[in-house]
Structure formats: C-alpha cells, structure tokens
Amino acid sequence: MTGVGSSVTERVLTLLSAFSAEQPELTLTELSRRSGLPLTTTHRLAGELVAGGALERLDGRYRIGLRLWEIGSLAPRGLGLRELAMPFLEDLCAATGQNVQLAVLADDGRSPEVVYLERLAPRNAVSILTRVGGRLPALTTAVGRVLLAHAPPDVLEAALARPVRRFTPETVTDPDELRRALADVRRTGVAITMRQIELVSLSVGAPVRGGDGRVVAAISVVAPVEAGAQPYVPVVVAAARGISRRVANTSPA
Structure with missing residues (x-):
C-alpha cells in the first residue's frame, strides 16, 4: 500500500499499475482498492490523468488512454x-x-x-x-x-x-x-x-x-x-x- 507521504509521481505510477491485462478497466472504487490510495486521492489523480489523455473514462470505468501508448512507443x-x-x-x-x-x-x-x-x-x-x-x-x-x-x-x-x-x-x-x-x-x-x-x-x-x-x-x-x-x-x-x-x-x- 502506498503511504500518504509518497510523492505525486509515486502515486500516479501506483494508480496506473493497478491496471492489468486481466483487469484493463476499473471503477474508481476498484482503482482505490487495488492501488491502496484513498478514494479522494484516486478521484483527483484519475481526473487529472483523464484530462491529460493518460486515462480514458467510459460508463463510470477507467482504462489506459492512448496518450500513454504514444509516450511508451518512444x-x-x-x-x-x-x-x-x-x-x-x-x-x-x-x-x-x-x-x-x-x-x-x-x-x-x-x-x-x-x-x-x-x-x-x-x-x-x-x-x-x-x-x-x-x-x-x-x-x-x-x-x-x-x-x-x-x-x-x-x-x-x-x-x-x-x-x-x-x-x-x-x-x-x-x-x-x-x-x-x-x-x-x-x-x-x-x-x-x-x-x-x-x-x-x-x-x-x-x-x-x-x-x-x-x-x-x-x-x-x-x-x-x-x-x-x-x-x-x-x-x-x-x-x-x-x-x-x-x-x-x-x-x-
């Protein structure tokens, strides 16, 4: 579980690491539970990642966005x-x-x-x-x-x-x-x-x-x-x- 004292970068990486091939789409509650981050922190970070294209939100579920694929391909x-x-x-x-x-x-x-x-x-x-x-x-x-x-x-x-x-x-x-x-x-x-x-x-x-x-x-x-x-x-x-x-x-x- 990620501690409250961890950096923003660590929290973002922890959040993104919650996704897997077996669970490519997660609700906000699932993201919070799998990442170990508080629900309020998860909500804020997920919103910022959606705005930046790193995550996508559809029907209340989140998934990895194309922006991450574009960056990763470099x-x-x-x-x-x-x-x-x-x-x-x-x-x-x-x-x-x-x-x-x-x-x-x-x-x-x-x-x-x-x-x-x-x-x-x-x-x-x-x-x-x-x-x-x-x-x-x-x-x-x-x-x-x-x-x-x-x-x-x-x-x-x-x-x-x-x-x-x-x-x-x-x-x-x-x-x-x-x-x-x-x-x-x-x-x-x-x-x-x-x-x-x-x-x-x-x-x-x-x-x-x-x-x-x-x-x-x-x-x-x-x-x-x-x-x-x-x-x-x-x-x-x-x-x-x-x-x-x-x-x-x-x-x-």
Missing part, C-alpha cells in the same frame, strides 16, 4: 530494438511456424522480469501467455534465463534470492538448480525451458548483443513440447546473431 530500448529485429523475427516465424518473441530485462528493484517487446503468433501455433508489453518472471522463461545469465552479478543474485513463482508442477524453483541452468546458458549460448510456464510448451532462447558485446535483449521460439527443442536451436541462434549484427552496426561509434 522508449528507445524497445522501439529501436523492435524495428531492427522485425525482419529476422518474421523470417524465424515463417521458417518454424511457431511463436517468436523478443524481450528485454526489467529490473526495478523487485524480482527481475522480462518485458516482451514483440510477439509473432501463427494461427496454429501452441497457445502462450505472453503479450506485447506484458511481463513474466525471468527465471521461468527461456528469454529471461538468457538475460539473467549475462546480467550483472547483483541482479542475478537478487533474482535467485527471491521465491520463484510456480506455474506448473515442473516449474524449477530450487536456486541451486536454477544456478546450474544459468551456467549452462553461458556455456552453450542458448536457453531451453520445458513445461515451465505451460505444460504443453517448450522454449528456445538466444541472446542479442550490442556493439560492445553486451547482451541487450533475447529472442525465443515457443513450440509444442512434443516437437523437441533441438530442431529450433540453430535457427534461433542464427536469427539472434543476425539481429546482433544489425544492432552493432547501428550503435553509436
């Missing part, structure tokens, strides 16, 4: 990467007929998560939980393990020190086992996860590097678990290297 870490990666993601999707994703690591002081910048989903591909702009715990995803395996030590240790959400009976939650899995990612250059988010799927991820060699993003293919991971490893690695070359060539000298 984020250079997402926009530039997505534009550079799209030709390779489209080719990878066409070649495999499976879900293809691009993600970056978001570490905001909580347990590190991945934010999905793009997701291509063919009509007959296996069902997945991800969406563009959505988040998932880093340790349970192939893209997240790629990013954490190459993250600064303090970020990695912070992730391993926190409880891991269990999505399926096979989700790995033991820190020692996860540490070994991340070591394998650094050794092999790819991350393979099986039945970690959904029992029906596997994921193969590989790193995207910037001009200085640092990992700036990760891509993955999500396929039915019965398909096996190995057929997707070469094409995912090739696509990641192609994106890396484009990123390196456009990086400031």
Whole structure:
C-alpha cells in the first residue's frame, strides 16, 4: 500500500499499475482498492490523468488512454530494438511456424522480469501467455534465463534470492538448480525451458548483443513440447546473431 507521504509521481505510477491485462478497466472504487490510495486521492489523480489523455473514462470505468501508448512507443530500448529485429523475427516465424518473441530485462528493484517487446503468433501455433508489453518472471522463461545469465552479478543474485513463482508442477524453483541452468546458458549460448510456464510448451532462447558485446535483449521460439527443442536451436541462434549484427552496426561509434 502506498503511504500518504509518497510523492505525486509515486502515486500516479501506483494508480496506473493497478491496471492489468486481466483487469484493463476499473471503477474508481476498484482503482482505490487495488492501488491502496484513498478514494479522494484516486478521484483527483484519475481526473487529472483523464484530462491529460493518460486515462480514458467510459460508463463510470477507467482504462489506459492512448496518450500513454504514444509516450511508451518512444522508449528507445524497445522501439529501436523492435524495428531492427522485425525482419529476422518474421523470417524465424515463417521458417518454424511457431511463436517468436523478443524481450528485454526489467529490473526495478523487485524480482527481475522480462518485458516482451514483440510477439509473432501463427494461427496454429501452441497457445502462450505472453503479450506485447506484458511481463513474466525471468527465471521461468527461456528469454529471461538468457538475460539473467549475462546480467550483472547483483541482479542475478537478487533474482535467485527471491521465491520463484510456480506455474506448473515442473516449474524449477530450487536456486541451486536454477544456478546450474544459468551456467549452462553461458556455456552453450542458448536457453531451453520445458513445461515451465505451460505444460504443453517448450522454449528456445538466444541472446542479442550490442556493439560492445553486451547482451541487450533475447529472442525465443515457443513450440509444442512434443516437437523437441533441438530442431529450433540453430535457427534461433542464427536469427539472434543476425539481429546482433544489425544492432552493432547501428550503435553509436
């Protein structure tokens, strides 16, 4: 719950964070309850956000406004990467007929998560939980393990020190086992996860590097678990290297 002494910026961010993919529209009372802000404060802030286009109000319910989307689309870490990666993601999707994703690591002081910048989903591909702009715990995803395996030590240790959400009976939650899995990612250059988010799927991820060699993003293919991971490893690695070359060539000298 947000304390009364928090700044206006903190309160606004808390209010906006009350919305989710599962609850994209909220009443004023729901906004107050989910944000932990007093009803009068919620009413005032929501009114100001509606006036600025950050929220929209329809039939007594609030939802995220287009102004926030316009601002968010300017984020250079997402926009530039997505534009550079799209030709390779489209080719990878066409070649495999499976879900293809691009993600970056978001570490905001909580347990590190991945934010999905793009997701291509063919009509007959296996069902997945991800969406563009959505988040998932880093340790349970192939893209997240790629990013954490190459993250600064303090970020990695912070992730391993926190409880891991269990999505399926096979989700790995033991820190020692996860540490070994991340070591394998650094050794092999790819991350393979099986039945970690959904029992029906596997994921193969590989790193995207910037001009200085640092990992700036990760891509993955999500396929039915019965398909096996190995057929997707070469094409995912090739696509990641192609994106890396484009990123390196456009990086400031």
